[in-house]
Amino acid sequence: MEARRGGKLTLYRRAQYGFINSCLRSLVMERFGPETWDQLSSRAGVQDSFMTYTVYDDALTLRLVQEACSLLDVPADVLLKLFGAHFFDFCKQAGYDAMLRTLGGSLAEFIGNLDALHSYLALSYQEMNAPSFRVEAAHGGNMLLHYYSDRKGLHHIVPGIIEAVASEFFGTGVSLVVLNREEEDERTGKKEHVVFLVRQIEQVGEAGDRDRNQDRDQDRDQDRDQNQDRDQDRDQNQDRDRDQDRDQDRDQNQERDQCSQVGPSSFSPRYADQLWVEQRTFCQAFPFHIVFDENLKVRQAGVNIQRFVPGLRGREAKLSQFFTIIHPQVTFTIDSMRKFINSQFVLKSFRETPPTLKLRGQMLWMGSLGCMLYLCSPKLRSLQELRDAGLHLADLAQHDATRDLVLLNQQRLAEMELSNQLERKKEELKILSRHLEAEKEKTEALLYAMLPRHVANQLKDGRSVRAGDFDVCTVLFSDVVAFTSICAACEPIDIVRMLNLMYSKFDRLTSVHDIYKVETIGDAYMVVGGVPVPTDSHAHRVANFALGMRIAAKEVPNPVTGQPIQIRVGLHTGPVLAGVVGEKMPRYCLFGDTVNTASRMESHSVPDHIHLSGSTYRELKDAGFHMQERGEIEVKGKGLMTTYFLLGNLLVSEDGIMGKEAAETRLYGDGLRRQSSKEAVRPEPGHRDALSDKGAAPDPGCLDRTAPPHESSTSGRIGPSNEPRSSLCVLL
Template sequence: YGFINTCLKSLVVEKYGEETWEKLRLQAGVQDSFLTFEVYKDEITMQLVDKACKILGVSADTVLREFGEYFFEFCKRSGYDHMLRTLGGNLYEFIENLDSLHSYLSLSYQEMNAPSFRVEKNEDGSMHLHYYSDRRGLCHIVPGIIGAAALDFFNIEISMEIVSQMEEEERTGKKEHIVFLVTQNPVFSYKERNEFSSSSQYLADAEKKIENQLNKEDLERAKNTIRDRGTSVCPVKKSHWKTIRGIITLGKGKLLRGFDPVYPKSLWIDTKTFCNGLPFHMVFDKELRVKQAGVSIQKIVPGLQTMGIYLDHYFSIVHPEVPFTISSIQKFINSQFVFQTKREMMPESWKQRPMLELRGQMIWMESLQCMLYLCSPLLRTLHELEERQMHIADIAPHDVTRDLILLNQQRLAEMELSNQLERKKEELRILSKHLEEEKKKTEALLYAMLPQHVANQLKEGKRVEAGEFKECTILFSDVVTFTNICAQCEPIQIVLMLNSMYLRFDRLTTVHDVYKVETIGDAYMVVGGVPVPVPTHAERVANFALGMIIAAKGVQNPVSGNPIQIRVGIHTGPVLAGVVGEKMPRYCLFGDTVNIASRMESHGVPSKIHLSSSAYQCLKYKNFEMIERGEIEVKGKGKMHTYFLIRNKTATENEIMGRP
């Protein structure tokens, strides 16, 4: 179920962070979230565990044990705390009732395939825990879960080691059989030690008072009573006062009476009443011959009215998954047994019905050498009751199965509602994630069209004031003989050529941190020092221009097949910058600096970078190699002294191009 995978995700996120979980799930190829009541393939969990081992650099045993410890806490936080605490008064009882808990949970989690547990006490106080599972390789979760439960519920530390590992071939399921040796030691906190010490002192003081209140005759009589009842049997000899503590209530001097059940000389119930009062019960001997059966079970399985028939002819054991023999049943006698009727033994008209399952306990009757199976129908909903053509009246009034069916009907309805809400929540989460991604794309597109601070002001509905920049460097470029190329090519070829060129140029704007103002046809305009003023604006634009010349060599002329040639012009001076328009707002530059930069480009030379004198002055002492072009006639400006930029003396081609 998704509950397991959600727990694993929660563990990774809490302990190692969201980034680790994202990396883990991508490598495992699984989704980001899981629905609690949805059934998922075991391979997903195994993949997550496998990738976690590789990413975290730890063994599978360590990951599984850590998961087991966390799973226990996760269950408590998920509302199962009270249910777990009431399983048993000690660790033995807790483990012994785990199968019963799984049986109850299977009413809600109908596809659950939980492991099975069997526990044996040893004379030295240790235990042997038998673990059976269909899933191989997950046994190391068990020490994590049991260890955490022992410490939390019973304040004891335990150590668990595998003493046996085998395949139970004779079992019908859960063939992996692992035996753990469980040894335990009490753990006392500082406070508890003080309390224990104080109580010991209190007992010592109380002993003196009690000695005065009880005469020797009363004590002797009390000792004899306890000895006769056999409650003082202990391998360690008790002290005088330990014996007193065992038979009196401290401070009151009243004798504690042990409990001895009283049995009648003969059973005061006739056979008919017994079979009607316990309508779902069966008694069978070592050969599995049925000796007795309740009336309701006879009604459901008519063959049981013939006494002496063999039980395994009419039923199969669903849980625990063991062979149908008296020895196997005795071995797992503390487990709940689930029987299922066999379809082939039912009347012909009943064979289309779902088979009935019975759940109950086994009691071995030594004097009769027979087994008593006290059971009830295993039904989850009223629908299942109707499918088997049964009624509430078929179940004894004292049997809580009546209430369980009705309560579980309501519980399943609540689970379905919860599942729907969880699905809607997941859909909303995915939609929200997609919305966030689309928002980022929109913002990226907006920031590509306008400077970020300008775009943010426009998003907030503010008016963007025009700004004056006292010094910046502007670059223009265009493709040589672009008009002729357009005349000889298909439009799509021109688009592909320009796109290839502009992609290269756009990447260079990021490398050298310059702002792309606009493109018009084959013209490409860039500025340094706007919208954020920087003292290195001229160097940035110069390096960008050198990169453009190199990048253009990688773009093919669709007419000649040779690399295209570009002209580049650069000028430095003041500008006014602001947003123009409302429908398609553009961040534009205004001033004579823009015109001169454009003239530098139009009066340039193919594959050369043409500099104005102001741009030259900014780069003069910045490790750039430049040569003088001399005076040229510039349209609208008269004679101007210009230069060519050759190279950066200190930067390599890879650095100019932003390559590693």
């Protein structure tokens, strides 16, 4: 909002303090729940909480209101009225209860002093742009409430506040009806002017009770009067000689009773016939007052304001030449000022150079003289402002409460600054706490990637983790065929991309089959089933994982040839010792001959094949896996071993192996479901060609001796559904 004066452009920023937004947040959370506020703040794109003394743009508040209306499916006028009633309670809870109760003895007095309250609050909230209120009497005991605001469309808040005040403070019900709504041109721009008709609602139940109470009071008064009359008669009969004295005493008592019964409704002040104050004395007693006529011509001024603004001493001086109205935001005319006669007026002096003077006080219209008396004092908030204005405490009248206000507010401002700093620190701590929690989750995720969850939790709690023996588990090793040649033929970054893509696919499969990834070294990948959590299906999980590895590897291109990479896989089942090794970089490691044998199965395998030891074969033979005997081979450090190739799983589809099937089916558990031959993971067509009846053709460097492979008697056999091992492998 902009206003021009004297060639200068003044910008008025429409903003509200965080107190208003906090009230709206409180309303939503109390009436509709914290979840609704989370949705609302997310949709409006605002923060979760607001700082009381921080200024927020009006657009943010209006956006919150609009989103709340949309989210709650409530009309704006209903929501704003609800906000008004809640705002009254919110102010009481914030410590303004006693202050609000002292504004007036009636609803009209309360409303008439709201502007004075806003003026006081402006000491703390310097950028507050509060609305203004004016009350007029109407027919039938009703009132006309005039509401002025720079903000359009928020007048629906007023009925909520006024109705809550009338009910809480004055025990009466009122209703507000909009009679007129228009825009008026004021000094600072257009101002919304809304006129409400305030009507009192008679509460039947309470009215009946009140009438009955009045009847009882009248009966009690009559009985008391009769008793008093009997007492007086008895006294007169007993003491007739003192009738005159008794009459005098009775007259005095009656006069005293009449004086004691005089209340605010019957009080009539007595005015002097003439003003017994000298002009000089008045100007010294009120050193900052100004009297001006309907043309704003200055007729009289206090001594100190004349010293500060010497131009006021001129005979033709006009008040508008030296001052402008800061509050209320009205035009500088008598008619506009009389509309806000119950408001505090703040005037600011025009000066080319600082210091400038701000005055705050009351306008009093003197109809017989056709003049306005502005009884005021300098508007000061602190000792610093007193010095900046070029004033001293001695310049203020002894009776002026501004002297005490400056000293008291100096301490209050210091407390407010401390409170504001505390609020900012609290908000910063909340943000840091959220960041810390996010970093903690990242750290835990990294720790859980390095160690099993239960082992990591023990280490976090400061407990030592003992190494444990596992009687049976299945270990898998894999590597990339011709990895050294690939590294020599391409850039290192290509190798990194290839391994990252491959390992990302493998890591996902470990979650699908719930096995533990031990480590990766270069192109080697190691997992284990049955460790650290023992399970009877360890071999089935690792076997299905191996089949998934082979499928996933076909989706990873060779950076040299562009063709899918090939991997070798080896499995072995047996006992291991597992424990945490290291302190700076702890790792969960496996030890034992089982690990060594599994590594030998991988190194003696052939490209694109899954090599099994005899112990793993025995775990899988009755579970529907399609396997082929390789025969006896010479294994380094082990001698002759009968080994097998895993070709597929006749019970689980390829999507099931890869974890792509619907979530209602489970890979490991009860409810075995048989799949058709089209769905099952069958051996690839090239397998029988690669393994002829005369023997396989593995890498000569890996095998010392290859026995002629042949299909085992259990190759591809599906065990009956009631066999223990067959129930361990089910469809995904």
